[in-house]
Amino acid sequence: MGIVRKTKAVKILLDLFDNGFSAISAVDLVERLKDEMNKTTVYRALDRLEDDGIVHSFVGKSGLKWYAKCKSSCTADHHNDVHPHFECKKCKKVMCLPVEVTIPNIPNHTIDNTAVFITGICDNCND
Amino acid sequence: MGIVRKTKAVKILLDLFDNGFSAISAVDLVERLKDEMNKTTVYRALDRLEDDGIVHSFVGKSGLKWYAKCKSSCTADHHNDVHPHFECKKCKKVMCLPVEVTIPNIPNHTIDNTAVFITGICDNCND
DNA sequence: TGTATTAACGCAACTAAAATGCATTAAATT
DNA sequence: AATTTAATGCATTTTAGTTGCGTTAATACA
Ligand SMILES: [Mn+2]
Ligand SMILES: [Mn+2]
Ligand SMILES: [Zn+2]
Ligand SMILES: [Zn+2]
Numbered sequence: 255m256g257i258v259r260k261t262k263a264v265k266i267l268l269d270l271f272d273n274g275f276s277a278i279s280a281v282d283l284v285e286r287l288k289d290e291m292n293k294t295t296v297y298r299a300l301d302r303l304e305d306d307g308i309v310h311s312f313v314g315k316s317g318l319k320w321y322a323k324c325k326s327s328c329t330a331d332h333h334n335d336v337h338p339h340f341e342c343k344k345c346k347k348v349m350c351l352p353v354e355v356t357i358p359n360i361p362n363h364t365i366d367n368t369a370v371f372i373t374g375i376c377d378n379c380n381d
Numbered sequence: 382m383g384i385v386r387k388t389k390a391v392k393i394l395l396d397l398f399d400n401g402f403s404a405i406s407a408v409d410l411v412e413r414l415k416d417e418m419n420k421t422t423v424y425r426a427l428d429r430l431e432d433d434g435i436v437h438s439f440v441g442k443s444g445l446k447w448y449a450k451c452k453s454s455c456t457a458d459h460h461n462d463v464h465p466h467f468e469c470k471k472c473k474k475v476m477c478l479p480v481e482v483t484i485p486n487i488p489n490h491t492i493d494n495t496a497v498f499i500t501g502i503c504d505n506c507n508d
Numbered sequence: 509t510g511t512a513t514t515a516a517c518g519c520a521a522c523t524a525a526a527a528t529g530c531a532t533t534a535a536a537t538t
Numbered sequence: 539a540a541t542t543t544a545a546t547g548c549a550t551t552t553t554a555g556t557t558g559c560g561t562t563a564a565t566a567c568a
Binding site: 313314315316317318319338340343351353354355356357358360361362363364365366367368369370371372373374375376377380381 | 440441442443444445446465467470478480481482483484485487488489490491492493494495496497498499500501502503504507508
């Protein structure tokens, strides 16, 4: 189970995700919120938000953990809304890509989960 | 530039990759080779092997770094042979998948690199 | 085959991300 | 308002990987 109490810390985090950047790393959040809450609180609150299907996480190319808000379709038990993530090597922004990636059939393998991480140059930096 | 001298450590590593498991994490290698070389040596030798296109690396679901041998088509300057990686949640093995994943067009984005990491159950564990 | 050069190594110390233990605080419930 | 306990803050620890530096051993060459 995830969030039980709507604490100050949780409200601040939810607010940040709503007035949304596309995705933010745990490290960035810890730094950005260092005057408002302890880094342990950031990590633990993110854990709970993810448990509840409010945010989802993924690891970037360097192994850092990133978080982004889930679409309303996600719940605690079912994490729908699976999509690739994109890191712009120019502006360093990381974003969710609302596209579908099809994995070809892999004989005798049962696919559980697919994580796609793309790097390149984003639309904003491209023109 | 990568490997210049064929040291004992490099030979041991190459030997491991040849009598190949599919993919192995740096952490596993450090542990497995702890009696034969220092962990710093493992990390540095892997770096050089990757520079030369002899092995390639990728980040697993938990953020750990994994290594696998490259196909002969890879060189120091051109890393061909891009493919998804698969982790079996039963036997915990991680392997290279020799399949092609097509990324749909993303308007105005320039794609540089794509990493696909799949989890599920491997052929061996499936029957 | 010996000597010189320096890439590579070992070891200790360090860094960064994340996790943990525990006493304290503040949401929620009554 | 009093009670309960989820959530927090702070200190400490763990884990993965890196760095600096003195030493060693692979290669080249006399
Ligand atoms: Mn996303
Ligand atoms: Mn591979
Ligand atoms: Zn950009
Ligand atoms: Zn398996």
